[in-house]
Amino acid sequence: MGFKPREILFSSTTACNLACAHCDIKRSRTVLSKNSAQKFLAQCRSLGVKRVGFTGGEPFLAPDFLCGVASSAAEKGFTFNRIMTNAVWWPDEARLNKSLVRLRDTGYDGDICASVDAFHLRHPKKLARFIETAVSVWRRPDVVSIACVAGAEDKKTENILKAIADSLGARLVGFNSGHPRIKGESLFIKILKIELAPVGKASAIKNAWDGKWFKEDYCKGPGNVFFVLPDGSVKSCCGYATDSKTLTIGNIKRDSASDIMKNVLGNKFVSAIFNSGLTRIRTRLQHLGVKFPGKTSSHCYFCNYILTKVPRKILNKCLSVLILAVLIASAAMAQELKAARDYGLIPTRVVRELAVPQGYHEGLMHDGKDIWLCNGEGGKVWVIDKASGSVTSMIEPVASFTEAVTRHSEGVYYTTEWYENKVYRVRIEGGRMVVEAASSVSPAHPAGVLWNGEKLFVVAWTRGFGTKFHILEMDDKMKVLKKIRITNIQEPDHLAWDGRNLWLTSWYTRRVYKIDVANWEVLGYFRSPVSKTTGITWDGKNLWLTGTYGDLYEIEVGN
Numbered sequence: 190m191g192f193k194p195r196e197i198l199f200s201s202t203t204a205c206n207l208a209c210a211h212c213d214i215k216r217s218r219t220v221l222s223k224n225s226a227q228k229f230l231a232q233c234r235s236l237g238v239k240r241v242g243f244t245g246g247e248p249f250l251a252p253d254f255l256c257g258v259a260s261s262a263a264e265k266g267f268t269f270n271r272i273m274t275n276a277v278w279w280p281d282e283a284r285l286n287k288s289l290v291r292l293r294d295t296g297y298d299g300d301i302c303a304s305v306d307a308f309h310l311r312h313p314k315k316l317a318r319f320i321e322t323a324v325s326v327w328r329r330p331d332v333v334s335i336a337c338v339a340g341a342e343d344k345k346t347e348n349i350l351k352a353i354a355d356s357l358g359a360r361l362v363g364f365n366s367g368h369p370r371i372k373g374e375s376l377f378i379k380i381l382k383i384e385l386a387p388v389g390k391a392s393a394i395k396n397a398w399d400g401k402w403f404k405e406d407y408c409k410g411p412g413n414v415f416f417v418l419p420d421g422s423v424k425s426c427c428g429y430a431t432d433s434k435t436l437t438i439g440n441i442k443r444d445s446a447s448d449i450m451k452n453v454l455g456n457k458f459v460s461a462i463f464n465s466g467l468t469r470i471r472t473r474l475q476h477l478g479v480k481f482p483g484k485t486s487s488h489c490y491f492c493n494y495i496l497t498k499v500p501r502k503i504l505n506k507c508l509s510v511l512i513l514a515v516l517i518a519s520a521a522m523a524q525e526l527k528a529a530r531d532y533g534l535i536p537t538r539v540v541r542e543l544a545v546p547q548g549y550h551e552g553l554m555h556d557g558k559d560i561w562l563c564n565g566e567g568g569k570v571w572v573i574d575k576a577s578g579s580v581t582s583m584i585e586p587v588a589s590f591t592e593a594v595t596r597h598s599e600g601v602y603y604t605t606e607w608y609e610n611k612v613y614r615v616r617i618e619g620g621r622m623v624v625e626a627a628s629s630v631s632p633a634h635p636a637g638v639l640w641n642g643e644k645l646f647v648v649a650w651t652r653g654f655g656t657k658f659h660i661l662e663m664d665d666k667m668k669v670l671k672k673i674r675i676t677n678i679q680e681p682d683h684l685a686w687d688g689r690n691l692w693l694t695s696w697y698t699r700r701v702y703k704i705d706v707a708n709w710e711v712l713g714y715f716r717s718p719v720s721k722t723t724g725i726t727w728d729g730k731n732l733w734l735t736g737t738y739g740d741l742y743e744i745e746v747g748n
């Protein structure tokens with residue numbers, strides 16, 4: 190828990206060739222210093238941040254920054270997330286081609302995400318030309334994705350997307366489904382829908398108080414990034430309240446990446462929102478007598494509201510109580526870790542390290558031949574060849590944050606979905622998971638899942654003041670038989686079964702525990718070779734491990 194940056198998102202410039210109706214970006218001539226950004230990249234690498242993205246304004250209007258920083262990031266082994274662009278910034282085709290080739294030659298291999306919807310100016314033909322050029326420069330049918338604002342003017346947006354698809358000789362598929370895309374013969378454009386946050390100019394477009402309270406997500410979407418603005422200031426998220434000074438956690442011209450992490454500890458609001466959650470801030474404010482105009486399902490709108498409308502004195506009082514609770518919970522956690530040191534150390538040997546593509550690695554499963562690797566938020570399940578480490582096929586998961594998968598019997602699997610708080614029983618057909626049954630573990634979030642031939646074990650996190658961890662024992666119908674509270678292992682994550690005992694990884698401590706499930710006794714532990722250890726599986730002889738951003742490790746376990 191807490192602020193854990195996974196990405197650096199550079200907003201190099203506020204300059205833009207468009208003037209969209211909902212845009213609140215304050216224009217200035219300042220362009221982020223390339224040298225400061227490159228220095229910051231190097232510092233972030235040692236903090237374990239491995240992903241980079243670019244936004245604006247229009248980032249292609251600062252090409253020296255974009256290409257210089259992309260080149261440094263590629264050299265330092267960062268992975269690329271996406272560049273947000275309006276895709277119509279180019280004056281002529283020669284310039285478009287030259288700019289994209291220059292970017293490709295830096296080693297940039299992330300997404301190029303075009304903002305297309307009823308709010309951005311509409312040039313379907315020009316957009317289509319941009320897409321065709323990018324696909325031909327990168328020789329990748331899926332190099333371009335589209336982000337569109339949803340929740341207002343949806344019909345207009347759909348028509349614009351159809352016009353772009355027409356210009357490309359392709360089809361818009363499933364606009365109203367969970368997986369909208371534009372598909373052509375050698376073209377695949379994923380469409381991401383972003384809910385319109387009715388702040389600033391967009392507040393006239395949509396009523397923010399829509400009668401539902403937002404679902405707690407600890408800012409998982411736009412949070413946990415270093416969002417670097419053109420003046421060098423760094424925010425803890427790229428949500429819609431970032432205009433507020435309260436979300437500033439440093440400045441790369443002045444502070445190192447580790448100074449910025451220290452600043453987070455001193456920023457009560459940022460600490461509270463990432464540790465306690467926005468829901469607790471809301472309920473605590475209500476307890477202190479604050480009345481809101483209604484309920485809103487938009488996290489960032491609500492965040493912006495409390496930062497701009499709630500009197501500072503009351504907000505500070507609320508935050509002090511929440512931070513105190515976090516400190517108490519951390520002290521309890523330290524006590525528990527001290528107790529854990531008494532377990533015996535199990536001898537292990539790393540047999541080999543297998544390089545696998547970067548992603549957001551979660552659970553592992555050995556299927557008798559290959560290793561399946563789940564990829565957390567937005568990722569597919571990869572089937573990995575154990576000899577080469579290459580991904581031989583991909584499975585489309587049930588929803589947006591797949592934690593783990595385990596095999597029950599021929600063609601039947603269970604999978605856990607973090608955001609939806611659900612365990613699913615699925616079949617796999619045509620490369621995708623098809624749901625047969627679902628079981629909610631709400632309010633807990635399920636992480637690891639394991640079928641050991643008799644029972645289904647699910648690791649469950651119930652977040653709040655001092656997150657509570659449990660292992661749920663279920664039958665094959667996903668009915669909970671027993672709920673075991675885990676107090677001596679911090680942030681238990683994924684599970685493996687070696688035929689007699691359970692193995693459990695800890696995301697927090699880098700330890701892997703061996704557990705006798707007859708009486709839930711910890712038999713010992715070993716230190717994982719990979720930081721932020723997540724997935725674990727047993728191949729019949731050895732264990733395999735991975736970490737959030739790690740490779741695969743085969744581990745031989747001694748007695």
Ligand code: SF4
Nearest residue numbers: 205207209212246275
């Ligand atoms: S393209 Fe983006 S930065 Fe430019 S005006 Fe539109 S919303 Fe603002």
Ligand code: SF4
Nearest residue numbers: 408426428430489492
């Ligand atoms: S809720 Fe606030 S802190 Fe969280 S992502 Fe949105 S703007 Fe950022």
